[in-house]
Amino acid sequence: MPRRDELLAIAAGLFAEKGFKNTTVRDIAEASGILSGSLYHHFDSKESMVDEILTSFQDELFAKYDEVLASDDDARSKIERAVRLSFEAIDQHRHEVAIFQNEADYLGTFDRFAYLAERNAQSRDVWITLLTEGVRSGALRSDLDIELTYRFIRDTVWVAVRWYRPGKKLTHTAVADQYLTILLDGIAHA
Amino acid sequence: MPRRDELLAIAAGLFAEKGFKNTTVRDIAEASGILSGSLYHHFDSKESMVDEILTSFQDELFAKYDEVLASDDDARSKIERAVRLSFEAIDQHRHEVAIFQNEADYLGTFDRFAYLAERNAQSRDVWITLLTEGVRSGALRSDLDIELTYRFIRDTVWVAVRWYRPGKKLTHTAVADQYLTILLDGIAHA
DNA sequence: GTCCCAACCAAACAATTGCTTGGTAGGCTA
């Protein structure tokens, strides 16, 4: 792995754990075994680091969403795939997901990170499309408030990044199974 | 309202909106129409401000949890009440909830805020008790992973603070209704 | 053997941070 990518990975870990503002360039440097000034040989600012971390992650993620949308599965299968895809992302890119979850609001106030709001809108489009299709096809109950259900699913899925740790008791597919069961059929006794 | 409480409310708003570390004492002072040094007439540190904000909120919240636990409603009613209670808190103390959601992890690393972890454990106890009771009484499905269901509910409910705004289209009771419908019966067509 | 270049160091910079100090304005009480 190129040194540059190593440093980005280290920075991502710190940003995810302590927050962006709360992580100093000296923290990143120390964790990397170098001095803070040396970071500026690789990157031109601390902001550039998060920027790069977030964009490359999102490019990858949204490509997968597009795949699901474009497929000719039935509505329910698409929703299931979209949910599983998110837990997979949490499993494989948990630092990036955490940063996006925790810092998007703050970073979004800068022009440079305007794309965060766009991606947010894009993700909303995906889900509203899937849910609308689900209701129309009869796969989902017709009394759902689509907008609210979208927020419910979005929050519910991504917030798992706060406690999920790969390699522990639960695999990400097991978590996705349980979440989908609850989401689709509820927790009440049938 | 005493000046001191006014300042605390202003600080809470800023902490919730921009984060604790990201809010300077000068921000708080400016929003209050005074100079930063003058804040130290009322409080002895910035940390004391969050501390006071969080403890008073949590004291109030957990007193209500205890009421639910102590009541002799059936299991399902208790769960419903506990959920509604949370949305009520989001409605009435959204700054405090937001601060707790966003900063608990970071603040928890300081000795002074060790009580945050205790409160977290306490909240877990409440929910595990309710869910266990629910499964045993037959109100909830017996194939639930209790621990995971607890996290699901906890996250799902509190994360709504990110988008819910009082006085908008949806009342907090309407949101609670929808959330409970999804949580209990799922989104799939019956 | 010279050159180059990526990776780093050492030291400093200005700005911003939380916080301290000594003082003052004005209202209430005796």
Place this chain on the structure above:
DNA sequence: TAGCCTACCAAGCAATTGTTTGGTTGGGAC
């Protein structure tokens, strides 16, 4: 009128912040 108290100001301090600058090192290319 004197004393006191709450709420504030004005000015500054030391520490920490992101960033810059000029120089050094070690390995590979020619």
